[in-house]
Amino acid sequence: KQEVTQIPAALSVPEGENLVLNCSFTDSAIYNLQWFRQDPGKGLTSLLLIQSSQREQTSGRLNASLDKSSGRSTLYIAASQPGDSATYLCAVRSSASKIIFGSGTRLSIRP
Amino acid sequence: SAVISQKPSRDICQRGTSLTIQCQVDSQVTMMFWYRQQPGQSLTLIATANQGSEATYESGFVIDKFPISRPNLTFSTLTVSNMSPEDSSIYLCSVQNTGGSTDTQYFGPGTRLTVL
Numbered sequence: 001k002q003e004v005t006q007i008p009a010a011l012s013v014p015e016g017e018n019l020v021l022n023c024s025f026t027d028s029a030i031y032n033l034q035w036f037r038q039d040p041g042k043g044l045t046s047l048l049l050i051q052s053s054q055r056e057q058t059s060g061r062l063n064a065s066l067d068k069s070s071g072r073s074t075l076y077i078a079a080s081q082p083g084d085s086a087t088y089l090c091a092v093r094s095s096a097s098k099i100i101f102g103s104g105t106r107l108s109i110r111p
Numbered sequence: 112s113a114v115i116s117q118k119p120s121r122d123i124c125q126r127g128t129s130l131t132i133q134c135q136v137d138s139q140v141t142m143m144f145w146y147r148q149q150p151g152q153s154l155t156l157i158a159t160a161n162q163g164s165e166a167t168y169e170s171g172f173v174i175d176k177f178p179i180s181r182p183n184l185t186f187s188t189l190t191v192s193n194m195s196p197e198d199s200s201i202y203l204c205s206v207q208n209t210g211g212s213t214d215t216q217y218f219g220p221g222t223r224l225t226v227l
Contacts, residue, residue, distance in 0.1 A: 034215065034216065036218070041201075041221075041223060042220060042221065043115075043117075043203055043218045043219050043220040043221040044154075044203070044218035045218075046215055046216070046217060046218075049215045089153065089154070091154075091216070093216075098156060098159075099156075099216060101153040101154045101155075102153060103152070103153045104153055
């Protein structure tokens with residue numbers, strides 16, 4: 001059974017810092033991995049999708065990497081801004097129709 | 112991408128009543144899903160909504176409690192029946208454009224339900 005873990009559960013950093021969020025999964029037989037952002041009381045916004053054959057994806061200040069063999073993914077945020085404050089969720093697709101979510105990292109960027 | 116809307120955005124309901132949540136997508140999609148996010152928790156898949164047939168429920172979720180309809184490729188409803196305070200959650204509709212394993216999954220804004 002696939003399990004997805006995110007560390008840390010919460011993170012607070014001053015504005016301008018680069019930071020890394022971690023996601024690990026127990027079963028390396030995945031189709032893809034997706035990072036989402038969730039603002040308080042809101043739905044999910046897709047940030048990056050990495051296919052199982054890819055090593056990383058970039059979008060603006062965000063870079064996500066995938067190491068299937070070790071069951072890990074990281075989300076790198078460069079030059080953090082207060083507007084980046086949100087909960088970041090990692091989700092692994094283990095079948096064509098089902099994705100498993102991690103518990104999320106609650107990120108706070110201090111001005 | 113797909114634009115998803117949900118109604119209502121939030122509701123406060125009494126114990127024992129039922130609430131139907133609507134999900135509308137701006138384009139035809141193959142897969143539609145319903146998730147629950149309990150306070151402080153991550154998302155849990157309730158069921159896959161199948162067009163023209165019964166939904167496929169995950170372990171721990173049953174049709175009598177969470178009946179789902181999907182009359183076409185752009186619309187689905189989830190009903191939370193005989194509600195109790197434990198049903199207080201955010202309910203999210205999600206779609207996938209095709210049945211492929213490489214597709215991005217998109218989420219609606221969610222319906223915040225509070226049961227008194």
